[in-house]
Amino acid sequence: MTLIAGLVAVITLYLLLQTLRTASPALLARMGRKAGGVACLAIAAFTGIRGELAVAIPLGLFGAGLLGWSPGGLDRLGLGGLFGGRMGSGGARSRLVELEEDRDTGRLSGRFIAGPYAGRSLDEFEVPQLAEMISYLDSGSAVLLENYLDRRLPAWRQHAQRDAAGRQRRAAASTKMTEEEAYQILGLQPGAGRDEIGRAHRALMKKLHPDQGGSTYLAARVNEAKDTLLRTHHG
Incomplete structure (x- = not known):
């Protein structure tokens, strides 16, 4: 049994490392928030059982905010700048991009707030266009745009790689x-x-x-x- 448990642990660790290696910054940020939220709630429960409510209550509220369980989330705690763009109620903002999430439907929308496309909705652009823009954006805006694309088309990275390879083949064959x-x-x-x-x-x-x-x-x-x-x- 010990050997089997060890093998399961090794395989699980390997799969986790592979996921982290290929994950986007936006996904890593979400994973970090969830892990932090779970840890805070666990510590809050432990300190609450010991009767240290002065520590347990704020820590529990903080953990709930990280997990998005409290109305207004992180912004109500004044910690909206954690893990990427400046957070708002159901949204995020960077230097060039602003995202807004409908809490009822879960739909994520966004727009450019600066730069040559200022004022235009992300929905106006095709996925390949947005994917090409990522390399030209600042890191905070790139993370938000990746987050938007992850929600709009989860397989957008595979599509972008195929499109890039196709353009290279066509360019080579045309001349x-x-x-x-x-x-x-x-x-x-x-x-x-x-x-x-x-x-x-x-x-x-x-x-x-x-x-x-x-x-x-x-x-x-x-x-x-x-x-x-x-x-x-x-x-």
Whole structure:
């Protein structure tokens, strides 16, 4: 039984670490609030049983606020700035983005409050457009936008990755590589021989191969450069 319990614990810990590694900042913030809320309630219950109500009551209210159980949540406790944007009653605000949650329906809406899209609702934009904007936002605004996308389309990250890969493939297929480009990619001078092309290709692939943590797109371009130049030599 001890061995089985140990295996279960190891597997559970591994799955938890994998979840934390791939989780978005918005998800980690929510997990942090919930964990903090549960811990505060547990400590409040313990101190309450011991009769220390002066400690138990405020601690319990704080824990309930973290879990969103109290009307007005964290904002009533003056702790709205915890874990990300400035919190309000059912919403959050950063420098560029404002979110609002309908407490009755749970629907999350938002808008840009500054920048080139100031005043426009997040609902006006397609998911891929919003996903592309994330890398250009400040960290607080990026977290809120990820939070909004998590609610609007939970699988938006997978869609964004597929869209990016598709754009790279279309860009590569739309233009035929010239010899000049191929020489530049491989770092060779025009007229380089087959042996030089092979050595340059192998050296670059060691750095760029996806199995080594490199870029699939760049590795494909290096392969195309080698093929382009070898076809020239063959011709």
